[in-house]
Amino acid sequence: MNDREHHLVELVDDTGIAVGAATVADAHAAPGRAHRAFSVILRDGDRVLLQQRAAVKTRFPLRWANACCGHPTPGQTVTDAARDRLIEELGVTGVPLHEVGVYVYRAVDPATGRVEHEHDHVVVGDVAALNATPDPAEVAALRWVTLADLRADLERRPDEYAPWLAGVLGCLVEQPGGR
Template identity: 65%
Template sequence: MTVDEAHRAPGLLHRAFSVLLVDGDGRLLLQQRAAVKTRFALRWANACCGHPAPGETVTSAAARRLVEELGVSAVPLREVGVYVYQASDPSSGRVEHEYDHVLVGNVSDISDSFSSGAVDPEEVAALEWVAVEDLEARLSHSPDLYAPWLAGVVSVWRGSTA
């Protein structure tokens, strides 16, 4: 089925991925989702998310989306776990019900990975590097500013590094 069909209420469980990019200081790259997104527009989320195409591996799909959304290439990704969740977007009525593969890429020199001006404005409104402790505090104080999967994705990553 299409991504659109999978996200109509009540939402059907399907594969997805979330990518965390971590810099040399241990900060995470967050993106503010573009205003035109059909689910959780203008909320802050991890570096990128998406769905693998039929027959496409999760890692290949994630690498493709990093280039398409952020202009980021040549970042090795490793899967650190899975986060299963369901969340309804009160603004659009769409539903996320995902078996979300969490992938992490370490980016020591971000200038080597970003293509200048390659961020897709149809996907991304803004970018910000944030320390994990600051993000966790923000998530607890203002959860409605963030995508509902972000805390779970970060938790899976943190658990994999313990």
Template identity: 65%
Template sequence: MSREQQLVELVATDGTASGSATVEDAHRAPGRLHRAFSVLLFDPDGRVLLQQRAAVKTRFALRWANACCGHPGPGEPVVVAAARRLDEELGVSASLEEVGVYLYQAADPDSGRVEFEYDHVLVGAYAGPVRPDPAEVAETDWVLPAELEERLRRFPDFYAPWLAGVLDAWRSSQR
């Protein structure tokens, strides 16, 4: 089954499950609010791992984003789904901790698809090689958070529209 035909969990704005839809249907304009996750991985030097999304991605292709993103299936624990996607996309494993939730909606000007997500932000530590799947990831880069914030300010269109909010959720958890 293609990723676009897999089921995602639809939710209310408070995160309460309200049904399911295919990935494709949930991302068709105007978008349907659904559960998602975004993973931030940090190395021992405090750098955050970025990935440039592969050209074949149906939403925000070739934009830089956090280590990985995805959708748990209906009823699937977010941490379990996130660990699976880390392995599938980057060939890594890490202990993950949820640090917040970020609700956002963004339309991809290139594909017309819409992200409307109740996004669980997960953080983990990782040291070791990254083995990206080229069908998922074009490139990776490790960058200090302050440098990333400057890049986001100067070149916002190079980055996935959720990245700034994901970083804000992480920063809020540090206070």
């Protein structure tokens, strides 16, 4: 178990109100405990950055997902946690981030049995150029893709993607001026 599995996450009720804390490992053990998370979308015009999750990830390894994901610690703001995680996973700094919605989902990883039961805050950053240095323990690969191509591929090959990605993208396009 990696060190991140021992970090604390904020448990939430059905409405997203904080009700306690648990370790990452305990929150993701079957049957899963609802907790706060975030998903960062980095976009450049009509393209979004995808990361292929590293093979050592305990949940949905080698699946394609949004730029990065994580969990704020209890009491930490979502945007502060997202900024920290962008640095840790991608080596990216200085991107202004704003929250655009929350996607609530539950998914069981068929390979590991671990459970995602998350109130996932969707955070967006617009970038004109990106100088990323991904941590290989977190990220297997990066690629830019248009939203139209991504939606089509999600329909064709859903098992290649993290189960939260379609819902996270739904928050992006539902915002005023969304793409």
